[in-house]
Amino acid sequence: MQLHSQVNRIALVFLFCLGLTINSNAQTVKIIRVNTDNTLAKVQPNMWGVFFEDINFGADGGIYAELIKNRSFEFTKPLMGWTIQRKKANEGELLVVNRKDENTANPRYLQVNTENGNFGLTNEGFKGIGVKKGLRYDFSVMYRQQNPGVKLRLQLISADQKVIGEGFLSPEQTGNEWKKQSVSFAATETDAKAKFNIIFEGKGKLDLDMISLFPGDTWKNRPQGLRADMVKLLADIKPGFIRFPGGCIVEGIDLANRYQWKKTIGPIEDRQLIMNRWNVEFANKPAPDYFQSFGLGFFEYFQLAEDIGSDALPILNCGMACQYNTAEVASLDELDPYVQDALDLIEFANGDTNTKWGKKRADLGHPKPFNLKMMGIGNENWGPQYLERLAIFTKAIKAKYPDFKLINSSGTAPDGDRFDLLNTSLRNTKADFIDEHYYRPADWFLKNAGRYDNYPRDGSKVFVGEYAVHADKTFTGSNMNNWQSALASASLMTGLERNADVVQMASYAPLFAHIDAWQWAPDMIWVDNLNSYGTPDYYVQKLFSTNKGTDVVPIKLDGKNIIGQDGLYASAVTDKKTNELIIKISNTTDKLQEINFNLDGKRNFQQKGYADELANSNLSQINSFKNPDAVSPKTTSISIKNKKLNMALKPYSFNVIRIPFSK
Known part of the structure; x- marks a missing residue:
């Protein structure tokens, strides 16, 4: 009898404590009401x-x-971004010519003279040149040449000074007219910090402008x-x-x-x-x-x-x-x-x-x-x-x-x-x-x-x-x-x-x-x-x-707009094109928050919906090149019963909830 009474007392105490826990949790569950019958405003398609x-x-x-920096030599310093590659400097082999009265929009061009020997130019790109293995690269240049003689060897150079792509261009005779010419070649390696070489070969004079290099995979x-x-x-x-x-x-x-x-x-x-x-x-x-x-x-x-x-x-x-x-x-x-x-x-x-x-x-x-x-x-x-x-x-x-x-x-x-x-x-x-x-x-x-x-x-x-x-x-x-x-x-x-x-x-x-x-x-x-x-x-x-939805509808906590009560922020829209209710809600606290969404109104909601969640317990978390999806949406299915949805919002989370409804 004593043992039986003791067991009963323990059971009663357990049930009492359990009841307190249930009641305590019940008090922390927040009831948010969404009235889908009441349109407050129209959402602009371009909002x-x-x-x-x-x-x-x-x-x-x-x-x-x-990919070429200062392609037309119009920077304040005309050769910024360019480096001359040569064993011995020769007077007059490279001139920046200004034709301001003739062409005010693009006055400068480069005059190359190789009569006393070959040399090259290197362009550093914009903090280097990003090169992808197997990709085509399209080179073009505007030029003027009185007499054929100078040819261009074009090279992509890796950060460790290897040739990782090469092409050749033979300018034609143009007289006093400017001509545009192009050539393409493929890269053999990937390098984020490559450079671009132009090596002038042969003898003669050549005027150059708009030296350009584009990847072959543009939009x-x-x-x-x-x-x-x-x-x-x-x-x-x-x-x-x-x-x-x-x-x-x-x-x-x-x-x-x-x-x-x-x-x-x-x-x-x-x-x-x-x-x-x-x-x-x-x-x-x-x-x-x-x-x-x-x-x-x-x-x-x-x-x-x-x-x-x-x-x-x-x-x-x-x-x-x-x-x-x-x-x-x-x-x-x-x-x-x-x-x-x-x-x-x-x-x-x-x-x-x-x-x-x-x-x-x-x-x-x-x-x-x-x-x-x-x-x-x-x-x-x-x-x-x-x-x-x-x-x-x-x-x-x-x-x-x-x-x-x-x-x-x-x-x-x-x-x-x-x-x-x-x-x-x-x-x-x-x-x-x-x-x-x-x-x-x-x-x-x-x-x-x-x-x-x-x-x-x-x-x-x-x-x-x-x-x-x-x-x-x-x-x-x-x-x-x-x-x-x-x-x-x-x-x-x-x-x-x-x-x-x-x-x-x-x-x-x-x-x-x-x-x-x-x-x-x-x-x-x-x-x-x-x-x-x-x-x-x-x-x-x-x-x-x-x-974005099409129509704003009320979403309330204790009859008020949700603008920070217990760290919650929310809005709701319906989408007449997709027949969905869309709720957006953030939990800015470090606590899990239980929410009961009551979906008021005449609409009939389907029993299954979806939620996109952005969440991370570390507020300092960032995305990066090494981990681009550290903070990115995770999609889960949700269940709706009798126009009610229960969700647990993670600490420091933003959630987009989509609930389909009948037409």
Whole structure:
């Protein structure tokens, strides 16, 4: 009897403790309600886009696949990037000739004289030349030769000085005319840090310009095209728009250094090279070899956007240089050429082939219009001087194209006197879009997930044109793209999506960075001469863009928007095209969180769905060339029963949940 009573007491104690545990767990389960019958806002098809700027060697040395640095000898130092290879120097054997009056866009060329012996030139490429075994390489050059005699031996040289690819070119007699000639050859080894040799053989004189080498695997196999792996990463995001060409390079250090789109179209040899402003921007990150060849110009930007199904979003100079540099402005009575550039760009993109600029587009091989819908006037400009110039642009463009959308700057920060002046003034004038930029710590992003909940629902819309979480100074370069930063971005983005009737477009910035030649970090995609990888931020952007949905619906915790309660952030949309409910939710705490999702409304949900999870217990975790998928989505199936879904959200995780429903 005593033993039996003791067993009973132990059993009762066990059951009591178990009950406490169950009750304790029950108290920690959070009930989140999603009402799929109530549409709060429409999601724009182009809501999530990308922002390209030629920074961090993003164009030359990056997505523009040219492998020869300073191919036309137009850098400030004409032979930068080139080294003369010879046993003995001979006077006059190599001259840089300037024909400025004859050709202002491309004045310099190289005159080679081999009468006193053969010699060679070596080009170092952009931090080396990436070479792939078995790949074809396409060499081309513009030349002029009075009498045949000089031949070119072309060599790819490995980092350990071996010949890993070789071709030959025999220039013809041209008299005083310039001729273009090409030859291709294959590489026999892979090397990320190769160089390129031209050995001049025979006797004679030869004028050379536009010395070029491209890999044979460019995007869509276009001659002198774009680097395919980098474009593929962009295409996989399925961005709604591409904002280009910047950024700060639109403004320029001064107005002479500004981006001028008309100088970036047409024959490559006629595009006038200028110094990239990031050449001198940071004293601690000098880039004396950073220039803009404009091989990637406005036609190529439009073409790229079309290729990957994105809207083009060009940004034009408004007659103001960078206000952090010279703050130079064009006087109001000399603003007409700037305004005309904007009007002509719309005609170039959309005009009939009978128009001046529409014909130019057709002559470049694209008779069909690009269907440009919008452009930005100025970048991060501020003050009354900006408002004065913007008013002139707006009046002229709207008079000719009343439905064309214009994006207006709100300055460099999301708050303060500059922002308040612009935001108030632009809303009073009913601006189409106000462009907000923020580069702030992770904590700011978490605290501002509800930023747009109380914005006016009518009137001017918001374009978040540049944003990124900037980690503290203990992180540098690619280490800044850690999981903590990406998770904070994802949390804020739920607030952007929840307010899709206010925030109609957004783009992370910047896009690309070369691991050996960056000036600014963090960046969404990192590359070297052969490889590229997406950061945790890349996968956050991809998950939003490929799961954008069509209609915002309410998602609530205790009847409130989920903007940080217990470290949770969430938004929800339905997709009328795929018949899915899509929930995006982040857990920013170090605790596992049990969630019961109650799916309210009349829709009939299927019993099986899917969840894409980004998670890592180490907030400092990054992706890298060696481990590009350290933080990347993992897809699992989920079960729904009686319109309820139970999920355990891992610590430090972001989840995209897709639940199909019947039509």
